[in-house]
Amino acid sequence: MLQGLRSPFFLRLAQGLRAAGARVTKLHFTLGDHLYWRGSAQSCHKPEAALAAHYEQLLASGSFTDLVLFGDCRPVHQPAIAQARALGIPVHVFEEGYFRPDWVTLERAGVNGYSDLPRDPNWYRKVQSHVPASEPTTEVGPAMSARILHDIAYNAGNLLNPLFYRHYQSHVPHSILAEYLSYARRFVQVRAKRARDQRGVEQLCASPAPPFYLVALQVAGDSQLTVHSRFKSSEDFLHEVFDSFVGHASRDAWLVIKNHPLDPGLQRHDRLVARLANEYGCAARVVFLDSGNLPQLLDNACGLVTVNSTSIGQAMFHRCPTIAMGSSIFAMPGLTFDGSLDAFWGAAKQTHARPDAALFRAFSRVVRWATQINGGLYTERGIGLAVQNAVPNLLAPEGKLQALLRQFPCERES
Helix, strand or coil: CCCCCCCHHHHHHHHHHHCCCCCCEECCCCCHHHCCCCCCCCCCCCCCCHHHHHHHHHHHCCCCCCCCECCCCCCHHHHHHHHHHHHHHCCEEEEEEECCCEEEEEEEECCHHCCCCCCCEEEEEEEEHHHHCCCCCCCCCCCCHHHHHHHHHHHHHHHHHHHHHHCCCCCCCHHHHHHHHHHHHHHHHHHHHHHHHHHHHHHHHHHCCCCEEEEEECCCHHHHHHHHCCCCHHHHHHHHHHHHHHHHCCCCEEEEEEECCCCCCCHHHHHHHHHHHCCCCCCEHHHHHHHHCCCHHHHHEEEEEEECCCCHHHHHHHHEEEEEEECCCCCCCCCCCCCCCHHHHHCCCCCCHHCCHHHHHHHHHHHHHHHCCCCCCCCCCHHHHHHHHHHHHHHHHCHHHHHHHHHCCHHHHH
């Protein structure tokens, strides 16, 4: 096991694997990793440039049969994935669920833009009858309080990393202290503006009201931006959105930008949006929301514009026309708009632009069965359920998705 996330999930998972007869070793990169582990472990003090050689020696020793990690874009994980693939060692990648809450993603090879999930709608239509229908979802309950506490505990341990793990470079693009201070400020601001934001949502969704398009932002530094899209920041993304909106959307349309609920607020997106709205001459029909009822917005929006936000999954349920501007598992004809952003503003108003409900049912059925684990990552209840469902998949000789692709081949689009 390489890095997990800031919770006891990997510890509980290792215990479940050991109970099933497996031998598990963890590679530590930080003191926070130590705090959330019991059992066999090795410490890695290598600089990033030396990781590939270290992994090659470790994995070529023949001592390990599988590699398990959370998030396949982390700098400490990418050279390990490359070495494991070269040696034919299965890589099991965990990530937050494609369908949230109550689901965790588990794929072999990669997740999100690296996923082996086909982008061919006909494949899902053909394969859906060959996978069992999902069992009733067990709800894991609220997890935010537990998530915050685990995050603080993990990062408290990391305060001494400069002494004990001086070469470690976090995948988080800013200091933890700056993040926490910004979170605290944003928490106060969001609470103060919540009622006002919801009034704004009610006005946007009232009748009569101007048509509006919803833009869902990613968390700053999210790999969906930095790895799985051509954008390097939310500012790059918003520049393109504003430019296209002003040039191609109808003059009576509004643009509603909704911040990510977990954004730390280090980059003041409200100020960025205000500046761009003035720069592009459309300030009178631009709204920025830090909060607000997302399902209500999706029910009434002309369309959703995003890179690869989890709001895409919700947009499918609400049959809201959507364009994914990053490498998304949802990016296929029949689910999301198969064209340019310039064309989306007009096409989204057409009935045929709405997600195909039958295709989404087929897609959801296959993706849930092949890549999703019912459970959670932060609470005892959620972790217990996720471990129970993950262990059999990890010990299986072949992944569910890979078995489907072997039986029903489909060329993967880049």
